[in-house]
Amino acid sequence: MSALTIRNLTKTYANGVQALKGIDLEVQQGDFFALLGPNGAGKSTTIGVISSLVSKSEGEVSIFGHSLDAERSIAKKKIGVVPQEFNFNQFEKVFDIVVTQAGFYGIPAPLARERAEKYLRQLGLWDKRDMQSRTLSGGMKRRLMIARALVHEPDLLILDEPTAGVDIELRRSMWDFLTRINQEGKTIILTTHYLEEAESLCRNIAIIDHGTIVENTSMRALLEKLQVETFILDLARPVETVPALDGFDVILKDSQTLEVAVPKTQSLNTLFVALAEQNFEVMSMRNKANRLEELFVRLVEKNLAGEASA
């Protein structure tokens, strides 16, 4: 069963920015899914459309098979959203915020209070229940929003950059919490620009850049792909057959150009020895520009900059 299906979703903001250029996405029930991408890629816009905070330009979104347009109420009850920016009343008490949110879903007050207690306890906020929300630390505010998103017990929990501004120690405990509720059956989607976060938590991943999904695969397959570097080799003489090179994937682009995928664990010497043995003479060599690689370089640089300043 598909927890989330997005078909050909586009969004152009009033100022003309085309934030989503026709994305397709499918997340299976029970998955722990990462939507990874640099700043401005369109992650929050995607989540905004799913959570009805941004109106889409075109396309179709369904939640567990229920269209967000045609079966609005059923679909919405199945989603819990933790937005990127804090969006609760700063002057309300922690407990009231969670109980009120339950009320908006039609949950009667006694049950709402019971649920609020349950989730505030799980997120370590029970002793803060009577505090005004503005007095909480950044990490607590984030957890308050998680409790609020869970109070109507949705099947799909979506978190937009949940660990932004949360220190490393608390980040771990938040990961543990998310892992546990995922094991208990909740489908989780999170956006992030931390590779490490996606890597340690998520089973499947989509990468978004400039409003386009550039990759949608399992975490494992992605990591393998990233372990490989592709080189273009220009040969001195035309050849007819693809050289057989043990341990490397080789494609003959044209009679004088080879494309070789080299795992990062392999030495290039091995490649050249094998080529020389078979009498291939390489005149020049360059890296193949790979969009995914480029994207990751950008993400990693950003991460490093972020960690350095943190």
Add this chain to the structure above:
Amino acid sequence: MSPREQWVAFLTIVTKEIRRFTRIWPQTLLPPAITMSLYFVIFGNLIGSRVGEMGGFDYMQYIVPGLIMMSVIQNSYGNVVSSFFSTKFQHSIEEMLVSPMPSWIILTGFVVGGMVRGMLVGVIVSLLSLFFTHLSMQHVFVTVVVVVLTAALFAIGGFINAILAKKFDDISIVPTFVLTPLTYLGGVFYSIDMLPEFWRTVSLANPIVYMVNAFRYGVLGVSDVNVYASLATIAGFVAVFFVIALWMLQRGTGIRH
């Protein structure tokens, strides 16, 4: 959502609204009580004793219904415009937009919250007026209906103002430049029959004239205008403004990208 769930959601908003204005009562309930007491003392007692009769009543009795209506108008409008604007400003409106609650419940919840404040202040001011004069109610039905409709109309007006407002300053423009002048010129302090023909006709274009007079009819039994036609007109405006506000909310004007 089932009707039961919708009812729970509606009550949640109303309760939240009531909790808000009672929590900050020194800003919401106290000021109208003080202002209106001053009106009673100055216009009713001090000046009123020299004015003599108006419409067959002593001046104090004549202005009390108008002042009560003025409180209802200002407070139902003021409650919704500031509450909804700050909900929008703090983005906590998103808590409602992500929920399955339909737009008409969000609108009705805020409007009823504003009406409760308007009418509560109306009751407070009425009780205060008893220290200065005696009031009896001539037509209970008319009195209740006109208060409810007026509170509803201005609560909806406050909602529309809040939707259109982009900054805090925008929520005081209408009360200062539209509501206050219209109320003062709306026959609160005088009978429009006293005015020269031309100004009397102009006054008839002021909707507040009808509300004040319908209410005064309910309390004192006198009116400058036809009461039932007034009630019907106010009800018509409530319906029209409700539809406009709902349409704006549904479109996401000023709240959804």
